[in-house]
Amino acid sequence: MDIILLERIEKLGTIGDVVSVKDGYARNFLLPNKKALRANAANKKVFEANRERLEAENAERRTDAEKQGDKVAGTEIVLIRASSNAGQLYGSVSVRDITVALNEKGHDIDKRQVILAQPIKTIGMFDVTIALHPEVHVTIKANVARSDDEASLQSEGVDVLAAMFEEESAEQTGFTEDRDPNAEPGEIADAEAEAAEGEDEEQA
Numbered sequence: 549m550d551i552i553l554l555e556r557i558e559k560l561g562t563i564g565d566v567v568s569v570k571d572g573y574a575r576n577f578l579l580p581n582k583k584a585l586r587a588n589a590a591n592k593k594v595f596e597a598n599r600e601r602l603e604a605e606n607a608e609r610r611t612d613a614e615k616q617g618d619k620v621a622g623t624e625i626v627l628i629r630a631s632s633n634a635g636q637l638y639g640s641v642s643v644r645d646i647t648v649a650l651n652e653k654g655h656d657i658d659k660r661q662v663i664l665a666q667p668i669k670t671i672g673m674f675d676v677t678i679a680l681h682p683e684v685h686v687t688i689k690a691n692v693a694r695s696d697d698e699a700s701l702q703s704e705g706v707d708v709l710a711a712m713f714e715e716e717s718a719e720q721t722g723f724t725e726d727r728d729p730n731a732e733p734g735e736i737a738d739a740e741a742e743a744a745e746g747e748d749e750e751q752a
Contacts, residue, residue, distance in 0.1 A: 549574045550587035552595050555606055556682040557583060563603055564595065613681030620657070620678060621686035625649035626699045629692055631671050635709045640667035641692055646676055650688070668692055672709050673702050 549571045556562040557578075560569065566587045569578065578584040585591040595602075627645060630638045647659040663677040663685075674690040693699035698708055 551578060551584040552587050552591060553584050554595075554602060555583055558682065563606060564599060610681050610683050613684035616656075617680050617684050617686040620650070620655050620680070620688065622688065623650065623653060623655065624689040624691055624703065625653065626691045626693065626696070628695065628699070629671070631694055633712065635671045635712055637669050637671065637692070640669045641690065642667050646688075646690060649690075650678075670709065671698070671702075672707075 550568050553561050553565045561567050627641055643659050643662045643664050646662050650657040661679050671692050675687050676690050679685050691699050691702050
């Protein structure tokens with residue numbers, strides 16, 4: 549279906565562009581959300597008559613989004629979650645979790661503005677994109693940890709997950725001393741006993 553864009557759509561175009569999209573995308577998203585019009589003769593006339601107003605409204609929304617972006621950009625949200633010893637979460641951190649955490653910090657963010665390629669399933673620091681406007685995207689930090697102390701370490705740049713793997717690896721390859729399997733408790737191993745006897749003879 550050919551449509552006229554009423555706002556900039558990433559990977560499609562900007563206001564006034566006539567582009568071709570799949571019918572389902574147009575019917576289910578672009579048209580009902582007033583992001584586009586069907587590209588017919590009547591709508592083209594309507595758009596041209598309103599182009600100046602639409603562009604002015606878009607510029608105003610972009611300016612507002614830029615101001616909001618100055619406040620939101622770089623925000624760090626802490627999400628305390630239970631996880632396995634390997635750092636795998638019991639569950640995951642979703643778009644809704646991030647939205648709620650941002651709202652609690654006083655940022656008016658809707659879940660539709662949070663861009664998360666896939667749910668977060670491990671502890672660590674993650675960059676999350678917030679789309680405040682089609683032309684204004686900012687990045688926040690999601691600090692996913694098992695405790696406030698762990699979250700503080702991650703804020704300071706400590707890779708808690710890597711430290712956990714190192715600790716687990718050290719436990720699995722624990723250091724053990726060579727010993728004589730036949731020695732009784734408290735008995736010196738044969739080699740050590742012989743060396744001790746040689747020293748005694750030299751001293752005598």
